[in-house]
Amino acid sequence: MVSLDPVLSEAERKKELASKLKLMSSDQEEHIAEVRAQEAGLPYISLVTFPIDSDVLELVSKTRARETDAVLFYHQGKDVRVGAVEPRSEKVQELMKDLIKKFGAAPVLYLISRRSLAACLARYRREAPQEAVLEGELSVNANEVTLAGEAVKNLEELGARITSLPPSQILQAVVVNATIMGASDIHIEPKEKNARLRFRVDGVLQDITNFARDGWSLLLSRIKVLSRLKLNVHETPQDGSFVLRLPLGTAGEENIYDIRVSILPGGWGETIVMRLLSRKMEAVSITDLGMKERDFQLVQAELKRANGMILVTGPTGSGKTTTLASFIKAVNTPELKIITLEDPIEYRLPGVQQTQIDHAAGYTFAKGLRSILRQDPDMILLGEMRDEETAETAVHAALTGHLVFSTLHTNNAAGAIPRLVNMGAKPYVLAPALNLIIAQRLVRKVCPKCAEEYKPDAAIKERIAEVMAGVRTDVFDPSRLKNKKLTILKAVGCKACVNGYKGRVGAFEIFAVDNNIKELMIEGANEFRVQEAALKQGMTTITQDGFIKVLDHVTSLEEIERIAEE
Ligand SMILES: [Zn+2]
Incomplete structure (x- = not known):
């Protein structure tokens, strides 16, 4: 004292x-x-x-x-x-x-x-809009937005335009065009004689151009000033952020982006990576996730339950948060109390009590979850389960009248069970708690404006048939492959898309934890036997779901092969 x-x-x-x-x-x-x-x-x-x-x-x-x-x-x-x-x-x-x-x-x-x-x-939550005006802000004039929208027809033209600009105009052109193309990240890497500019669009890095080193060094200083970083520090990594305001039409409306900046020292100078986060990011509807009928019906049924746990698994960037946000959007009604624990909050969910993790201050997943439970929620969205304590509390919540949504980093759906057991969950406690497990990846959709239809040759059809072998015939009809008129799509590329692709959907692997699987869990069955039971239930693997999306003209064979290789 x-x-x-x-x-x-x-x-x-x-x-x-x-x-x-x-x-x-x-x-x-x-x-x-x-x-x-x-x-x-x-x-x-x-x-x-x-x-x-x-x-x-x-x-x-x-x-x-x-x-x-x-x-x-x-x-x-x-x-x-x-x-x-x-x-x-x-x-x-x-x-x-x-x-x-x-x-x-x-x-x-x-x-x-x-x-x-x-x-x-x-x-x-990030920077509050009302204070953003003061500092750390880049406002772009309406002219530039209009000009950028009209002038650029494809990646080559965009690259040529940026290279032709005086260094002082590069930053504005880069960020405006990145938002128009729907890029999630901007990468600027200095090399011996110039600097390389790339955008990440729909999860894939796209080369835009190389521009002079003068432009890069000016860009670096401007970004550092905007993000309140140290100009004279070149040897250590620095992180910051600034706000980008883009006027929308003439009515004074605007799009606001939070730009997270990461600067890393490298052999030829500092590399700049900027992540673009729109303040307008709203949860998508569950119908837009790209689920086939069997998966959609299964999810709809599980979302009606009042307790238990729904898990989404996959590596970073596989769209887990997007899927969970759409689930919350689907179940959200004024009579329900829904509380989230996120790191960070990505989507705004009106009517939902969203809270953000702060490790430094001790508001962790484990502690936050215990506090949340004292607030008497009906449903809980838990950003992720990484430690034993969080997993145990979440399982307990699922067993005591709460519907719990969370994520795990496992490659396939069946792998979620051994992961939770390794984290200390007892199989006989876990079995009654789990309702539904989803694994997913994101696949790029082919651009409908420029895609070319073609008849797959015998070798391709054989490969597809091999992958689809064993899928329940009510989920996938194998006679589709015998149809003489069968066509699939090839990505081409036009001014409306990037290299023939536009937007993404999920490829899913989904199973309900039914009584059969619960019994297997209690018996201590391995992942392989759970997978087998899930396939009997009508589950498709991520690759199988991807091939169905190829036959349905949603994506290309090349895209599914790219995903399968990752
Ligand atoms: Zn196109």
Whole structure:
């Protein structure tokens, strides 16, 4: 316990407290906050692992929260709760007046520790729009957007245009065209004589052009300034971000992107990678995921259940978050309380209480999940299960009246079971908890405007028949391959697409954990036997589903072979 000298001035007391706080453990810090709250006659709360809806947090901007050392952490009708480090300060009193005007009732004021404040500040979803105007922002004029949209017909033309621009105009042209092409990342790599520019579109890196090193060094400085990074540091990696504003038409509307910047030192200079995240990212409808009828019906049935666990597996970038977001969108109704735990929040889900992981502050998957369960949710979206404690709590939640959605990093669906067992889950506890397991990859769709139809030769048909062998005939009719009119599509390329592809859908491997599979799990059956039972149920492997998508003219044979090789 720390005693404070009563004769010290308020400022000195704060200073002394601050210096003492540095020496203390976090528990002591919370204890002091508790004592200070008692002295002030206010309630105390620790917000370090309190689940806070990011939408609620943003009712007070991050800038204002920083200025006042106060956060709005709970809001339900007129029940508004604010935590402040110095609740009696003038700035907090002003904030309270503004909040009374806004909500028509006085918020309940809590005293919180600086650690709680830091934990809340870290959980603001990316940068809040209202403060983005101040710094770290790139605004593009409407002319450039129109020009870029009209001038560029294909990748070669885009490359030629960027190479022809004066260095000062390259950044604007690069980011605008990346958004028009729907790129997720921009890569700029300096080489001996020039710099290489690539865009990642639909998961695949596309070469755009090489431009002069002058352009690269100017670009590097501008991006560093925008992202508030150190200009004179060249030997260590740096991470930052800035906001991109793109005007939409003439009505003053705009598209806002958060651009995450990563700068890495390399042999010929620093490599720049920018990830583009649209603020408008909304969950897609479950009908747009690309599921065939059998898979779609199975998922629909499982989403109607009130408890259990739905797992989506696959490597990073396989679209797991997109699939789960569409599931939440499908089940979301006002009568249900849905809470998420994400790292980071990618899609905005209206009406859903979304919370963001903050490892540094201790709001981890394990701790966050336990806090969430105290909030009495009906459904929980858990970004991922990596450790024993999280898996155990999630399985327990699934068994006690919650529908739990989560992800695992396994290559196939049946592999999810041994992974969970390796993480410490007991098969006889796990078996009743699991409802549905999905493995997936993303495949690029062929562009319908330029794709060419052709008749596959005997060798191709034989290969497809070999892969499809054993698939239940009600899921895939093998006589399709004998049809003389059978055609498949070849990717070509036009101004509406990138190398003949546009957009992506999932290739899925889905099985319900039915009684047969539950029994196998309890028996301790290996992955192979679970896979066998799932195939009997009508499951197709990811490759089989991919081949069906080739025959259905969704994608090309080359694309499925590319995915299979990965
Ligand atoms: Zn095309």
